Amino acid sequence: MKVRVLILPKKGLLDPEGRAIKEMLLENGYQVNDVKVGKVVDLDVEEGTDIKMLVESFLVNTLIEEYTIE
Protein backbone atom coordinates (compact mmCIF):
# COMPACT_ATOMS: atom_id res chain seq x y z
CA MET A 1 0.00 0.00 0.00
CA LYS A 2 1.55 3.28 -1.08
CA VAL A 3 0.80 6.40 0.89
CA ARG A 4 2.19 9.91 0.65
CA VAL A 5 2.40 11.97 3.82
CA LEU A 6 2.94 15.72 3.63
CA ILE A 7 4.24 17.35 6.81
CA LEU A 8 4.34 21.12 7.18
CA PRO A 9 5.06 23.46 10.07
CA LYS A 10 1.87 24.78 11.67
CA LYS A 11 0.81 28.25 10.61
CA GLY A 12 2.57 30.94 12.60
CA LEU A 13 5.33 28.65 13.79
CA LEU A 14 8.98 29.02 12.94
CA ASP A 15 9.99 27.85 9.48
CA PRO A 16 13.63 28.91 9.15
CA GLU A 17 14.19 27.06 5.88
CA GLY A 18 11.11 28.64 4.31
CA ARG A 19 12.25 32.04 5.50
CA ALA A 20 15.73 31.53 4.12
CA ILE A 21 14.37 30.49 0.72
CA LYS A 22 12.00 33.47 0.68
CA GLU A 23 14.85 35.90 1.42
CA MET A 24 17.05 34.32 -1.24
CA LEU A 25 14.31 34.48 -3.88
CA LEU A 26 13.57 38.13 -3.02
CA GLU A 27 17.28 38.92 -3.37
CA ASN A 28 17.19 37.29 -6.77
CA GLY A 29 14.38 39.51 -7.98
CA TYR A 30 11.35 37.29 -7.46
CA GLN A 31 8.11 38.69 -6.07
CA VAL A 32 7.43 36.26 -3.23
CA ASN A 33 4.65 36.47 -0.66
CA ASP A 34 5.37 33.32 1.24
CA VAL A 35 7.44 30.17 1.27
CA LYS A 36 6.79 27.18 3.47
CA VAL A 37 9.06 24.16 3.60
CA GLY A 38 8.04 20.78 4.87
CA LYS A 39 8.65 17.12 4.33
CA VAL A 40 7.15 14.54 2.03
CA VAL A 41 7.35 10.91 3.15
CA ASP A 42 6.39 8.22 0.64
CA LEU A 43 5.58 5.02 2.46
CA ASP A 44 5.09 1.58 0.97
CA VAL A 45 3.66 -0.49 3.80
CA GLU A 46 1.54 -3.57 4.36
CA GLU A 47 -2.12 -3.33 3.34
CA GLY A 48 -4.25 -2.49 6.36
CA THR A 49 -1.56 -0.58 8.27
CA ASP A 50 -3.01 2.09 10.57
CA ILE A 51 -1.39 5.03 8.82
CA LYS A 52 -2.70 7.70 11.17
CA MET A 53 -1.22 5.83 14.14
CA LEU A 54 2.09 5.28 12.34
CA VAL A 55 2.37 8.92 11.28
CA GLU A 56 1.42 10.43 14.63
CA SER A 57 3.62 8.03 16.59
CA PHE A 58 6.73 8.18 14.46
CA LEU A 59 6.75 10.83 11.77
CA VAL A 60 5.05 13.98 12.99
CA ASN A 61 5.32 16.21 16.02
CA THR A 62 1.68 17.27 16.19
CA LEU A 63 2.52 20.12 18.55
CA ILE A 64 4.37 22.00 15.86
CA GLU A 65 3.56 20.23 12.60
CA GLU A 66 0.43 19.41 10.65
CA TYR A 67 0.12 16.68 8.07
CA THR A 68 -2.04 15.38 5.28
CA ILE A 69 -2.22 11.84 3.99
CA GLU A 70 -2.69 11.35 0.25
Place this chain on the structure above:
Amino acid sequence: MKVRVLILPKKGLLDPEGRAIKEMLLENGYQVNDVKVGKVVDLDVEEGTDIKMLVESFLVNTLIEEYTIE
Protein backbone atom coordinates in the same frame (compact mmCIF):
# COMPACT_ATOMS: atom_id res chain seq x y z
CA MET B 1 -0.12 32.30 -7.31
CA LYS B 2 0.24 29.30 -5.02
CA VAL B 3 2.31 26.37 -6.17
CA ARG B 4 3.40 23.23 -4.39
CA VAL B 5 6.72 21.68 -5.36
CA LEU B 6 7.56 18.12 -4.32
CA ILE B 7 11.25 17.24 -4.36
CA LEU B 8 12.40 13.65 -3.97
CA PRO B 9 15.74 11.90 -4.31
CA LYS B 10 16.09 10.16 -7.68
CA LYS B 11 15.44 6.43 -7.69
CA GLY B 12 18.49 4.45 -6.66
CA LEU B 13 20.20 7.39 -5.05
CA LEU B 14 21.07 7.67 -1.40
CA ASP B 15 18.18 8.57 0.89
CA PRO B 16 19.62 8.25 4.40
CA GLU B 17 16.58 9.75 6.11
CA GLY B 18 14.23 7.36 4.29
CA ARG B 19 16.46 4.45 5.23
CA ALA B 20 16.56 5.48 8.86
CA ILE B 21 12.78 5.77 9.03
CA LYS B 22 12.37 2.39 7.33
CA GLU B 23 14.70 0.72 9.85
CA MET B 24 12.95 2.37 12.76
CA LEU B 25 9.50 1.32 11.55
CA LEU B 26 10.70 -2.26 10.99
CA GLU B 27 12.10 -2.33 14.52
CA ASN B 28 8.71 -1.20 15.75
CA GLY B 29 6.92 -4.07 14.09
CA TYR B 30 5.68 -2.47 10.88
CA GLN B 31 5.85 -4.32 7.57
CA VAL B 32 7.58 -1.77 5.39
CA ASN B 33 8.74 -2.20 1.81
CA ASP B 34 10.08 1.24 1.19
CA VAL B 35 10.30 4.74 2.60
CA LYS B 36 11.38 7.79 0.64
CA VAL B 37 11.82 11.20 2.20
CA GLY B 38 11.82 14.44 0.30
CA LYS B 39 10.84 18.04 0.60
CA VAL B 40 7.66 19.95 -0.03
CA VAL B 41 7.98 23.64 -0.83
CA ASP B 42 4.80 25.73 -0.90
CA LEU B 43 5.41 28.90 -2.84
CA ASP B 44 3.18 31.94 -3.03
CA VAL B 45 4.66 34.02 -5.83
CA GLU B 46 3.64 36.64 -8.34
CA GLU B 47 1.26 35.54 -11.10
CA GLY B 48 3.22 34.67 -14.23
CA THR B 49 6.43 33.62 -12.47
CA ASP B 50 8.40 31.03 -14.43
CA ILE B 51 8.13 28.28 -11.83
CA LYS B 52 10.22 25.72 -13.70
CA MET B 53 13.08 28.22 -13.95
CA LEU B 54 12.77 29.20 -10.28
CA VAL B 55 12.68 25.61 -9.10
CA GLU B 56 15.55 24.38 -11.25
CA SER B 57 17.72 27.42 -10.48
CA PHE B 58 17.17 27.63 -6.75
CA LEU B 59 15.34 24.70 -5.19
CA VAL B 60 16.36 21.46 -6.86
CA ASN B 61 19.62 19.75 -7.68
CA THR B 62 18.46 18.00 -10.84
CA LEU B 63 21.51 15.70 -10.79
CA ILE B 64 20.27 13.92 -7.70
CA GLU B 65 16.69 15.05 -7.19
CA GLU B 66 13.49 14.96 -9.19
CA TYR B 67 10.51 17.20 -8.68
CA THR B 68 6.87 17.65 -9.52
CA ILE B 69 4.92 20.89 -9.54
CA GLU B 70 1.32 20.78 -8.34
